[in-house]
Amino acid sequence: MKNIFEKLILGSRVSALTKEKLMVARFRKLLENARTIMNLVEDGREKLREEYIFDRHYVTSLVDQVVERAGMLAFDAVVIAPEGGEGIFHLHDRLKTAAREQFIKGDCAFPDNFQGISTTPLPEEPELRMLSVVLSWIIGPMPDGQPVMMDFIRRVFDHVIPAIQNAHDPEAVKNMVEWPCQNINNRMAVIDLEAEPGKEGLLSLRDIECRPLGLMLTGAKGQGNGEPEFDMVRHWIAITGREQLSLHGSGDGNKILVEATLSGHVDADFIFLFAEFPTELASILPEGFRVEKTGLGELAWSYDVPGRKMENSLSRLGARLLCSRSDVGTSY
Amino acid sequence: MEDKKLRIMVIDDENIVGKRLKPALEKTGDIVETFEDARKALERFNETPFDIVVTDIRMDEIDGIEVLEHVLAHSSTTKVIIITGYATVEVAREALAKGAFDFIAKPFKPSDLRAVIEKAARQLRA
Numbered sequence: 001m002k003n004i005f006e007k008l009i010l011g012s013r014v015s016a017l018t019k020e021k022l023m024v025a026r027f028r029k030l031l032e033n034a035r036t037i038m039n040l041v042e043d044g045r046e047k048l049r050e051e052y053i054f055d056r057h058y059v060t061s062l063v064d065q066v067v068e069r070a071g072m073l074a075f076d077a078v079v080i081a082p083e084g085g086e087g088i089f090h091l092h093d094r095l096k097t098a099a100r101e102q103f104i105k106g107d108c109a110f111p112d113n114f115q116g117i118s119t120t121p122l123p124e125e126p127e128l129r130m131l132s133v134v135l136s137w138i139i140g141p142m143p144d145g146q147p148v149m150m151d152f153i154r155r156v157f158d159h160v161i162p163a164i165q166n167a168h169d170p171e172a173v174k175n176m177v178e179w180p181c182q183n184i185n186n187r188m189a190v191i192d193l194e195a196e197p198g199k200e201g202l203l204s205l206r207d208i209e210c211r212p213l214g215l216m217l218t219g220a221k222g223q224g225n226g227e228p229e230f231d232m233v234r235h236w237i238a239i240t241g242r243e244q245l246s247l248h249g250s251g252d253g254n255k256i257l258v259e260a261t262l263s264g265h266v267d268a269d270f271i272f273l274f275a276e277f278p279t280e281l282a283s284i285l286p287e288g289f290r291v292e293k294t295g296l297g298e299l300a301w302s303y304d305v306p307g308r309k310m311e312n313s314l315s316r317l318g319a320r321l322l323c324s325r326s327d328v329g330t331s332y
Numbered sequence: 333m334e335d336k337k338l339r340i341m342v343i344d345d346e347n348i349v350g351k352r353l354k355p356a357l358e359k360t361g362d363i364v365e366t367f368e369d370a371r372k373a374l375e376r377f378n379e380t381p382f383d384i385v386v387t388d389i390r391m392d393e394i395d396g397i398e399v400l401e402h403v404l405a406h407s408s409t410t411k412v413i414i415i416t417g418y419a420t421v422e423v424a425r426e427a428l429a430k431g432a433f434d435f436i437a438k439p440f441k442p443s444d445l446r447a448v449i450e451k452a453a454r455q456l457r458a
Contacts, residue, residue, distance in 0.1 A: 047439055053353060054439035055346040057417050125348045 023080055023167055024193075024239060024246060028261065030076035030160065031272055033069045034153055035303055037138070038290075040065055044135050048118065048128065059131045063103045066138055067096050070152060077156045081163030088159055091152050095137075098146065103134055114143055158294050161274055165248075165255060193241035245314070255297070258317065262310050269310055270303035273317065284320040286313040338362040338453055339381070343373045343399060344388040344415060353386070356442030357449070370394035374402050384452055386413045386445065389423055389435075397427060404431050411452035413445070 044062055047054055074092045078085030115121070116132030117139065140148040239246035243263040249256040257274040273289075274297060275281055281298035282291045288309075289300040302313060340362050342350050350366030357364045365382075367373035370391050377385070385403050389396030400412045414427045414435035424435045433455075434448050 050441065051352070051356070052439045052441055053349055053445070055344075055348060055417050058439050125351065127346075127348045 023164065024244070024259075026076050026079045027160065027164065027259065028244075030073060030080070030156070031259075031270055031301065031303075033072045033076065034156075035270065035301075036069050037066055037073075037149065037153065040069075041135060041138050044131055044138075045117075048131055048135065054127060054131075056127055056130065059127060059134055060104055062131075063099050063134055063137075066149060067099055070095065070149060073153065073156050077160050080160045083163075084159065088152075088156060091147065091155060095147060095149055095152055099137065102137070103130065154292070154294065157292070157299060161257075161294065161297075161299070164257065188236035188238055191237070191239045193239060193244065258314075260310070260314055262307055264307055269305070269307070270301060271310065271313055271317070272299070272301045274299040284317070286316050288313070338383045338449070338456075340364045340449065341373060341377065341382040341385045342366040342387075343370050343385065343391070343396075344368065345370070345391045346388070346417075349388065349415070353442060353445065357446065360446070370399055374399065377403060378406065381407055382410055383456055384411050384413065384449055386415060386449075388415045388417065389427065390417060397423070397430065400427055400430055400432055409456065411456065413448055413452065415440075 040062055046052075047058070070092055074085075074088045077088050114133065114136075116129065116134070116136040118129075118132040136142055136148070138149040140150055142148055237246075237248040239248075243261050245258075245260045245262070247256070247258045255275065257272075259270075259272040261269050263269055271289075273281070273285075281300055282289070285291070285300055286302075288305060289302045291298060291300045302310075305313070340357055342353050342357075342364060343366075344350055345368050347368060350368065354364050354366050365376065367376070370387070371394055373387075374394070385399065387396045387399045396414050400414070403410050403412050411433040412427075412431070414424060414432045415438060416424050416435055417438040424437075427435060433452050436445055436448055
């Protein structure tokens with residue numbers, strides 16, 4: 001499959017920076033679509049839990065919306081990582097076909113003893129059972145080990161995360177903006193999405209005016225004599241925009257990926273965090289994060305929270321992520 | 333009308349609506365009759381008056397707008413509350429223009445409908 005970025009911008013060589021911007025934009029849409037599916041599930045659970053009046057149309061509409069959003073997820077995933085995208089679309093098609101056969105065309109085509117997500121016997125109204133089964137089709141489990149929508153979402157994340165990591169490979173970034181200082185080991189590329197192309201910068205972490213921050217970013221360790229010791233090489237890429245902050249760290253240590261938007265529109269703001277981390281990611285997260293284990297590491301995300309809480313969460317995450325693997329802490 | 337029980341008619345071709353609404357609305361002592369067939373509901377309405385008619389807007393044979401027109405043609409005091417199950421803002425607007433008291437969108441809780449019914453009851457008592 002040809003890289004879709006190259007199709008989007010015809011007639012000129014696609015700059016790596018443009019790719020970067022498109023990838024960030026697509027990843028943001030991907031998270032929004034995943035979040036919408038989770039919101040639909042929560043809405044369905046609420047309808048099941050409380051005494052709502054709804055009809056079959058509500059349930060079929062829920063299925064339609066989930067299928068539509070999943071289709072958008074597949075598109076986002078393949079734009080970010082074209083290679084191997086066929087498998088994503090295949091699984092989406094399989095889930096879509098099953099939904100049409102089982103929910104849209106007729107009544108629930110499942111054995112009577114299958115109650116869906118409900119652990120207690122449901123009232124006899126068929127709409128309630130149908131909703132319960134549809135929620136099982138989304139979050140699992142299904143009879144006979146049939147795939148569920150959550151399998152698809154996990155697969156999407158497993159598909160795009162390596163692509164994002166590779167896209168932020170320091171060597172690729174170096175080529176991208178023609179770094180003037182190629183011998184600096186501990187470095188941070190700073191890309192301002194609002195700035196003119198060509199204004200991208202490369203910071204030596206040792207030149208950062210805020211010395212504690214510079215030392216933390218390098219992963220320096222204190223030697224006890226006041227002089228820091230640099231025992232690992234780190235590469236950081238910071239991407240900033242009017243409403244966005246991204247930080248990607250890689251190198252000798254573990255990988256960290258933080259994406260955050262803070263637009264002031266609560267529904268659109270989120271923090272996404274992926275880390276290959278020796279400890280449980282949940283143990284360093286502020287409250288309100290959802291955590292998912294993937295084959296590549298743990299990822300966590302938080303959204304729909306007020307701006308102030310978002311800022312506090314970012315601040316706490318920064319302190320924990322950047323300090324937890326070095327001896328440099330508040331002493332600097 | 334202060335102490336009088338309300339007579340409420342619920343019309344919806346989806347069985348679950350009447351089945352779940354009837355016990356919920358009867359809790360306050362009102363008299364509730366439910367119908368899945370709008371034609372039978374209107375025949376019943378012709379026999380005996382109802383204070384409030386709650387009707388789905390989209391039904392196979394007779395739709396909610398026809399129910400609204402029939403009820404208002406036969407009773408100037410009856411309040412008609414429309415239930416919308418689809419994104420039918422235009423139809424809901426049409427219903428209000430034709431004299432519906434209010435509309436409520438599915439999914440909803442019985443307590444949401446109860447609040448609209450109480451508002452209608454206050455107007456009936458005024």
